[in-house]
Amino acid sequence: MTNILDTAQRPAKPATVPTTPTALITPTNSNATDGIIGIASNAAANQAATDQAATTNHFNHREKQWVLYDVGNSAFVLLSTAVIPIYANSLLKAAGESNIVSTWGYMQTIASLIIALLMPILGSVADVQGMKIRFFIGFFGTGVLACCAMALPLGWVAFLAVCMLATIGLNGSLTFYDSMLIDTTTNDRMDQVSSHGYGWGYVGSTIPFIACIALIFAGPSAFGWSTTACTRASFVITALWWTAFTIPLISSYHQTHYRETADHMRDAVRGTFAELGHTFREISRNKPLWMFMIAFFFYIDAVNTIISMSTSYGTQLGIDSTQLVLALLVTQFVAFPCAIAYGRLAKRFGCKPMIMAAVIAYLGIVCFAAFFLRSATEFWILAILVGMFQGGIQALSRSYYGKIIPKSHANEYYGFYDIFGKTASILGTFIVAATTSITGNPSLGVLSIGLLLAVALVFLILQRDSATASETAA
Template identity: 60%
Template sequence: MKYTKLERNWVMYDVGNSALVLLNTSVVPIYFNAINTGASSADLVVAWGNAQTIASLVIAMLMPILGALADYAGNKIKFFLGFFLTGLVLCLAQAIPMSAMAFLTVYVLCTIGLNSSMTFYDAMLPDITTDERMDAVSSSGYAWGYIGSTVPFVICLALIMGGPALGVPTMLATRLSFIITGAWWLIFTLPLIRTYKQKYGRERGPEDTIGHIVGGVFSEVGHTMREIAHNKTVLVYMIAFFFYIDGVHTVISMATSYGSALGIDSTQLVLALLVTQFVAFPSAIIYGKLAGRVGTLNMILVAVAAYMGIVLFAAFFLKTAFEFWVLAIMVGLFQGGVQALSRSYFGRIIPKEKSNEYYGFFDIFGRYASVMGTFLVSVVTSLTGNPSLGVLSIGVLLIVGFMLLVRLSRMTRAAEHAA
């Protein structure tokens, strides 16, 4: 598909931020485990799960309020830029030697900046393309993000693995990877910052002082909540998303920590996740094309069913490096597709002039799902001392999400027949 300049620049941000996402899900948990000496495998999984939970909880609390403010014309780019710069500075700060708990604190704050910027980035989608092109553009963002992120990651990996032979200690090489990744993120963000213009938004009148706007935000948030409650399509989809994205986010955020706790070699873990990126590139594009043929909702259902199998595989069969490679490939086949189509499907069923506020609520459902998923993994692992049971605990949430999507599909078909 031929992109417009704005579509291309929007996709490029996915290329930039995905490098940090890949580093966070592969190298960072291993680095944290290395500096957190003396902790048991269960303690490491619990600490990492708690960090993910705190970051997700903060984002979920902030986004609806900030989203309502950002829906005023011209504000979206300001909020995006603020969170992007916060995440970038803290990404670079992780290169400073520090204790395990200090590092985890900086990591949590960096994650808040990164994921918050991505909420405003997602909300830009209705501004930069049309409904007809939304699935393809959203899928392309994830696809190019996966393949593009491998470039700085391979450089970092080569430095970490080959550094000792050149006199660069592994820990120092790992810290340098934060600087390399931060630079990559900045380079691929600049084109979007220069060219993005908010198309849909509420105009700010003379009466809209800062105090008036801030005071009205809470009323607006309440009004939007009532709108969602009365729109059955949006409501059922958001509840379904709440449950099924739990499994997706938890598998992504906990995979390396879980594999490390099982005693799988860190090199194998990182290389397997690198393969995930290469598998996810064509898979996400194919998903976007198939959505145009068989329906976006149907393709989301396929991905959720696949994730049920992935969770069962991880809980009952994942023991060796080979099995982790199998898991990584399975995740690559469905990860990008379900995320991209979830984003674009939501963009089509909401009022575009309130996209930021709606995406703020969308992010609440996604982030609280992440809170619940990582919290369940942490609690069950802590109580049983068995990380496998922790992973298994999120399977029921995927099942609930799948059932709600089936209900939504039936509602959609019934509405089409009635029309």
């Protein structure tokens, strides 16, 4: 990435790639008092199509279009992993600032906290008939428009503010998208469909990413554009890709599980906070559910921490930034078949055992990173290992959770699921940073991630697997 780095201090041609990215691998009991559980008018026909698909390995129309959104939004995820932080750093340097790690981290933390606070509330309202798709479109539209707005000539403060809006739009849409899974397929196919979503998302995201990287490197000589202009154009390309693969889902989605009719919308909004308290009490009474949520909190914390800290760790070891970006692409391609394979293995061995296998694998990955990662070769091995298990554990967590929650309150429950995922993203990085600061040894900081995985494994072992019973009931 030399040509971008070389432009870092040129006022006439602001740089887009100063330091390394901040992340490597990115690339989640019905009750009588809950209201009227409605069934969409075309639910019977939709269910028949899903049941027919369940007898084969082929996906039906709705399942395919649900998977396509993972292909669309993953392009922005990958761009924000490798390109956007680098461009933001160039803006900071132009303004006389230099600490991209803390600045970018604060922006991500604020965006995560906003989503974590909003989602249970909005999720409760979205469980009303017809509201889920409206909230999804609202957050998706916000993310796409903000992604396009990032191409404007903005200062670093304005750029980070717009980027935060795009991040909120993405993560907000994903909460509703995850809950759409229960309306798209049956319990026995959730693992496979969810895994294909992550798998195709990984490989699909590389197409616009490679195009954007090629434009950034070759655009100045091929088109006479500045590196900055090429980088801004990559934001628009990503937004267009994101939109193109979202339209099929918007045009075909039907909410088949809900707790109120549209006529009761006012009462539903008024009772949202009461419903949230009720849902929290229901979770606390459902031991298998809350034990899984605690386990999920700890192991997804570890997964997210490895994602966000691996590049910083590799940079401290002196690994070249080009090697880091190439390793990122390798991770995406490895994650594609492995995520799909994980869905098939879950059908044979069960969803929870495969999640536990991934947690154990991550324990090994953490030990490898702490004790053996010293050069670019080991970093490539780390990228491949993470790619083998990252998509699988994320996909199966999403589908397993969908099996053990009440379908009529899916958005509300996925809102709590999102709180656990977002707050975990904050805690893990703090533990690594604090351990490294106290001991002065980054390897011990990385090793501290293993404690989180060990706690998660204990809760998974103790938790009674209720997914099989839920599948039978469904």
